[in-house]
Amino acid sequence: MSALLQAKGLIQQYSTAKTFLGKTSTMRAVDGINLTVREGEILGIVGESGSGKSTLGRLLLGLESPFKGKILYRGHPMPEPRTAAWRKLRAEMQLIFQDPLSALDRRLTVSAQIGEPLEIHGLAAGSERAERVAELIAKVGLRQDQAGSYPHELSGGQRQRVVIARALASNPRFLVCDEPVSALDVSIQAQVVNLLRDLQDREGLTMVFISHDLKVVRNICDRVAVMYLGRIVEEASSDALFSDPRHPYTRALVSSVPKIGAGLHGRIILQGEPPNPAARPSGCAFHPRCRFADADCAATIPELERHDGRLAACRKLRHTLRPAA
């Protein structure tokens, strides 16, 4: 599979508002990320809140320009936001949000919402647009008689289908799904996950799937990158990552998912708080919560490198730490 999107040395930082003494501080949301999204795959990005996954998603879409580093889309650099070239690219890449109700315009009917991108990008007009909208409604599994409904008349899962239909209107090649099923109930979640998967199979769409729900990520993604405080700490195929996590953080994360019938026995329970990007620990950002950490970990930032054919950023993996004791 060839690379659709490549991120090289991405860094994004924000400065906080001035305090009353006139000081500002900067906060790094994304801190040096190299990532390749291959054509036709679903790449999962997991991590806790504040780990920079949504910022990374926005950077990959070119919705904001990085402070440092660059993004190549089909080998060409991503154009600057709000330029003509950038606008043209919008039709090819779309974003699906977490909360469908706030992502939709409450005063527009379903068909008007779905038709809007066709109008904006000048893709279809008149009866052709109506046909295309009907086709999209069928594609995401809505009923044709729902075309005239308003968002408040639909259930959560149906609204998310409208958001997906609208994202698909301009025939995108690349989708970023930012927590697309987190706000949905279990039985509805399964419907939306299956729909996204069908889209990958049938249309060959490439997706980045951002989520904190590891069970869903395990189910839908081909490859997974685990983020901790703005950096990728482990990257592997979904099968390898969940059956044999290597980085101590990934191991804790995978073990923290409650398993039916397993009880609390044998789970790794991390001490301490989720990281605060405004006060980043020195060296490996995970070392204050890591049970294997030593002085070395507090001093140097580990690089994402290969250990036994797997990408992970941990100094301890070099010698002592072998998988699953």
Add this chain to the structure above:
Amino acid sequence: MPFVSVRDLKVAFDGVQVLHGIDLDIGRGEAVGLVGESGCGKSVTWLAALGLLPGKAKVSGSVTVDGQELIGASPRRIEAVRGAKIAMIFQDPSSALNPVHRVGRQICENLRLHRGLRGDAARAEAIRLMDIVGIPSANTRFDLYPHEFSGGQCQRVLIAMALAGAPDLLIADEPTTALDATIQAQILDLLSNLRRQTGMAMVFISHDLGAVSTVCDRAAVMYAGRIIEANDISQLFAAPRHPYTRGLFDAIPYLDAGRARLSLIPGTVPDPRHLPQGCAFAPRCARAGDLCRDYQPELKEQAGTGLTACFHPIPTGSASRQEVFA
């Protein structure tokens, strides 16, 4: 006699009935899970029992705590139970705390109301409680405001407040839903340790079946305002009898399973204003027959496998999921 006993509890908002007669017993020290999708009435059950619903809600039936009737009791009588015998924690910890008061003061308020502690005694007890729930350096953090705590720590503060009245029953309404995975694990661990130490009973309301199975002894599954299945955790998860329970289990992806397609329950949860006649799940159910569409099945004891409200329960020992949702 069970500690809490709920009988035929019904709730209606503006003439729309949302709870259709709940029967549930909770023994002393027992942990019971309530499972279901949003809108199935799992939270309303307890809000109604504790008199926390707005005035327009019509509540009928009976809820007794230690033999004392709560439905229709005077506010004063209910207040004596709420917080002291039964405490509740909610999903979103940061909005359950008052942002303009220091957290220590908020814990002390509960200690004053329920245990009559004031001044230094209250402060010392509040710090002890903060220690118990695992807030580091409680002494110095006593005077901080809620915004200075992370989400997981706010939830710990709320648990400390709930413990202030030394309750016999803790109702945890989606206590880990808003938290990150590693913090979720910490809070689940804390709750089950507290239960072991204090011997209090717990009702754990959640849509996360995995979380329920790790902390509870028994669970009840709700759908459209009714309990449709109740059983011991191990039996319920090993052999669900109600097609909805089975569908719910199958819809959850598993970490150790591969990229198999998720099996799903077709359709959506019915609108409480337009409930189908008969079993509310019948329109989504592959096993439904004519009987299901006309009559409401009652929650009945099935041979050795707990309570199920279904005319055509899944036979025990059937393992294939295709059978249910072909």
